[in-house]
Amino acid sequence: MIHITKDILDPDEITDKVRNPSAGAIISFLGSTRNVTSDRKVLYLEYEAYEPMARKELAAVADEMHERWPLHGVAISHRLGRLEIGEISLVVAVSSQHRPDAFAACEYSINRIKQTVPIWKKEYFEGGAVWVESPEDQHTSSTFNA
Amino acid sequence: MTTVDPTYIAQTIKITLRLFASYREHVGVSVLEFNIALGSTVGDIARKTVAQYPDIIADPNKLVVAVNEEYQDHEFVLTDEDEVALIPPVSGGLN
Numbered sequence: 001m002i003h004i005t006k007d008i009l010d011p012d013e014i015t016d017k018v019r020n021p022s023a024g025a026i027i028s029f030l031g032s033t034r035n036v037t038s039d040r041k042v043l044y045l046e047y048e049a050y051e052p053m054a055r056k057e058l059a060a061v062a063d064e065m066h067e068r069w070p071l072h073g074v075a076i077s078h079r080l081g082r083l084e085i086g087e088i089s090l091v092v093a094v095s096s097q098h099r100p101d102a103f104a105a106c107e108y109s110i111n112r113i114k115q116t117v118p119i120w121k122k123e124y125f126e127g128g129a130v131w132v133e134s135p136e137d138q139h140t141s142s143t144f145n146a
Numbered sequence: 147m148t149t150v151d152p153t154y155i156a157q158t159i160k161i162t163l164r165l166f167a168s169y170r171e172h173v174g175v176s177v178l179e180f181n182i183a184l185g186s187t188v189g190d191i192a193r194k195t196v197a198q199y200p201d202i203i204a205d206p207n208k209l210v211v212a213v214n215e216e217y218q219d220h221e222f223v224l225t226d227e228d229e230v231a232l233i234p235p236v237s238g239g240l241n
Contacts, residue, residue, distance in 0.1 A: 048167055050231055053215040118212070118233050120167035131168040133235040 001075040002058045004051055009079050009088045018073030018095040025099035027106045031090030033083045037132075042123045047080045047089060050118040054078070057117040061109050065094070068108065069101040076109065078119060089121075157184055159226040163195065167234045172201040182224070188213065189220035191230055202232070210235075 001017050015028045033045050062074040072095040079089050092109050096102040113119075121132045163178040170176050182190065188211045196206035203209055210233040211218060217233075224230065 050164065050166055050212070050215075050233070053212055053231065056215055114236065116217075116236070118166065118231070118236055120234060120236060122167070131171075131234065133168075 001073070002055055002062060003075075003077040004049060004055055004058070005077065005079060006081040007079075009077050009091050011088065011091050011093075014075050014077050014091045015093040017075040018093045020072040020095050022097060023072040023095035024097050025102045026093065026095045027099070027102040029090070029092040029106050029110060030088050031110070033085050033087050033089055035085040037123055040123075040125050042085065042125060044085065044124050045083050045089075046122045046124070047078070047083065048120050048122070049078070049080050051080075054118050058113070061112045061117070064112065065105040065109055069096065069105040071096045071101060071105055074105070074109070076113075078113075078117075080119070158182065159184055159186070159224060159228075161191065161224055161226075161228045161230050163191065164229060164231040166231070169202050169232050169234050173199045186224050187220060188218050188222045188224065188230065191224065192220060192232075195232065 003014075011028055011030055015026060018026060035042050058076050058078065062076060065071060065074050073093070075091070075093040077091045079087070083089055090113070092106055094102040094106045094109070096105070122129055123132060158181045161180050161182060163180055165173050165176050165178070180191065180194070182194070189207070192206040192209040192211060196202055196209070207220065211220070212231040212233055213222060213224065213228050215229070
């Protein structure tokens with residue numbers, strides 16, 4: 001259950017996809033756009049994707065989660081386009097029988113998404129804009145070329 | 147009627163190069179077409195592109211590349227009609 005869209009994300013709708021009568025735990029993670037980066041005031045953001053590949057890589061992350069933990073359901077939705085501050089850019093919903101599995105799988109998915117999924121974020125400041133590349137991402141680049 | 151020597155056709159392949167985010171802005175377009183020698187690798191395309199657009203990255207060996215929507219290393223040999231994408235460091239997900 002992978003979704004990439006320019007529309008506003010509805011966390012409840014995405015969470016409903018993983019509801020299951022035998023799931024004792026449902027974890028929803030919401031990634032929200034932040035108004036400050038390195039002491040600079042961010043006005044808004046833009047997300048861009050290599051969409052068909054991003055969809056495949058998100059599906060691969062969901063598969064990895066299922067392989068590593070006994071989960072009932074995984075739903076991942078990522079938003080694209082212009083987002084205002086405080087909007088939701090990412091929703092990961094995970095259900096499992098017991099909560100440790102859902103918590104661990106959810107945390108794992110967010111780290112993987114930042115490593116492998118071709119989605120980029122541009123932050124717009126007063127008087128400029130920058131594509132975000134964290135040191136962690138640079139490390140990922142060298143890994144893929146090794 | 148002229149016939150085309152099939153061995154001549156096989157000498158070059160056509161690939162589509164897709165650019166995103168900062169790379170797209172450095173180059174100014176999101177898609178480039180390349181005719182390259184048969185047997186060319188991902189590394190060849192990386193070096194060729196960076197030679198033409200040096201603002202993309204200082205070291206072409208550090209480029210992350212996908213072929214037909216899958217990550218490949220620089221030794222990967224390209225075939226005709228491949229879609230090659232240069233993948234800038236990703237920053238999706240959370241902040």
